[in-house]
Amino acid sequence: MNDESDDELSSNWEMGKTHDGRIFYIDHQTKNTQWEHPITKKIKIIPPDLPFGWKEVIEKDGTVLYIDEQHKIITTGDPRLAYTKNPVTKDSSSNFGHQSNALQILYGMDLTNKTAIVTGANTGIGFEIARSFAKHGCQVILACRNMAKGEAACAKIIKEQENANVSCRKLDLCSLRNVKQFAEQYRQESLPLHLLILNAGVLNTRFKLTENGYEEMFQVNYMAQAYLTVGLLTSMITTKSDSPPRVIAISCESHRVESPGISMLNGIILDRLSPRSPHHFDNLLAYGQSKLCLIMFIAEFRRNYPQIYSVACHPGNAINSDLTRNSYLYRFFVTIARPFSKSLQQAAATPVFCSIMKSVLNEPTIYYNNCYEGSPSSFVYNTQLTQDLWIQTQTMIELAFKRQPLTV
Template sequence: MACVFNCWVLWVMLVLTGFKFYLKLTTGICKSKKRLDGKTVIITGANTGIGKETARDLAQRGAKVILACRDLEKGKNACDEIIAQTGNTNVEVQHLDLSSLASVRKFANNIINTEPHLDVLINNAGATRVGQKLTEDGLLLGMQVNHFGPYLLTCLLVGMIINTVPRNVVVVVVVVGVTVNSLHPGLVASDIWRNFGPFLGAALKFILRWFCKDPREGAQTSIYLAVSEDVEGVSGKYFLDCKEAAPSKLALDEGLAKKLWEKSETLVGLKPDEADF
């Protein structure tokens, strides 16, 4: 019996190790050396994981990086760490809670009134396994953090982005005259697993740390879409591992996309004069 169990464990370990080796071989790496001096970048959910690694890389390239975070204490710690590691003092944290449309509007208004231009918006923040909880706006928490909040934020800031050349909106799994692309970072050992509970979340993160991407690897496609010369002028595409990939059939349904846009417009209370399309 013990022999059978040991063989089973060995087989599982071999499969997981092979999977890890496969990921290492196929993980896309952004090879662009492009500098971003004089550029302004906003990254949501940048206090940890993929967002933090993306912020670190873009700060290293000389950009002004605004960490848009719900938890200001964690955001401040991430900001201080990035400044210390990159030597770029033009990094700051601002409060943004995507589960509150009022917070999204307040953040956007502050950016519009204080920043002369906006070059890159990276909608990185997300939530998983939050159940059927409703936000103060009466929307499902998961849908608001993952879609409605970023949708409203992008619409409110699109005027600034349109007036900046070149300009990019990067959506982590749309806008006239702006390149907008989405991506899948892959299976990453990040804090997004915390909502699975203290025990299961920690166990998942431990397992993923050994056999899947780390946050730096998970950030590569976000960085690629923000800086690479390969995607200049490319818009409306879906990327994985720094390469264009095929989206799902639902994502290609233009009728469904139109309905989603119109419904989103209604649910977030977007006014005609708020989005400069």
């Protein structure tokens, strides 16, 4: 919303708009009109479409009314005028930053022809992304391990938005078997897939192995979601759309910490990438490494499948989400930092920005932060390392199925 104090008009001025969205100003004293704001000298343009949920009605006497049926609002003032941006259009990244939230970025967007999968969407940032998409007409599939919590999240969204097109499907990232079943079922149903949001994550304080024999944070935060992405590749490529499908991976700045299993000198070190015992396990280093692997996967995925827009992003620091649910100490630190950290809606802003903005499609950037191009760790730009990680990950997945075949 426009909050510039010097943008206000004096009483003799009135603002109007043309049919193509250009703003003009009327001076009732001189009876003149002009394109420039009388004070700021700026030229403004509003979005051509009404905000999602609004409609325009012309009365018999020619009066134009704007109606928001969901919130029971009727006004003669065009709601787009409150959201004009200068000097660029709404799709420009310069309009958004660290204080933006997801719903502000989605303002005026109609996503009724889009389908999205959001992993780990029953809570935290994933829930805010799913909720924000659904409020703008997107068909959203919440991919969750706990179906009861997933269904409760869907019910919460529907309670807020009665016509929301949301559903929940079981996705247990601790089980590569379940990930494969999820992707195969989705492909068999020939469902479209415009947006895949890799949001799910876990931060453990103790060493844990999955049923596949891999360290849990490595598998949940990285390997299983990479496997899911490749499994849904056909669904994305065959989706008919006027813009390419997108894969958005939510990483974090902690990907820059020391990586025990990735080295410029020694390459990929498998027994440190996913340790088999607690002797070589440091939970914070393991968490950061899993997020680094996710960005490296996105870099290699983009090289292999340029027809799909793929990017990683950082939602913000010390977000009050369920990520810290396994540690009272971490929750304490997050509570202390809450006045200085982003809200969940603000944390969802950068992933949503990367999901819907057309301008990002032309950028080579592999990593976004605060709705702006960022620079990830130098490991991400090392093609030999990203290719090696890609191959080693595929080998690890194949090995998991040899130990535990899909058929029972």
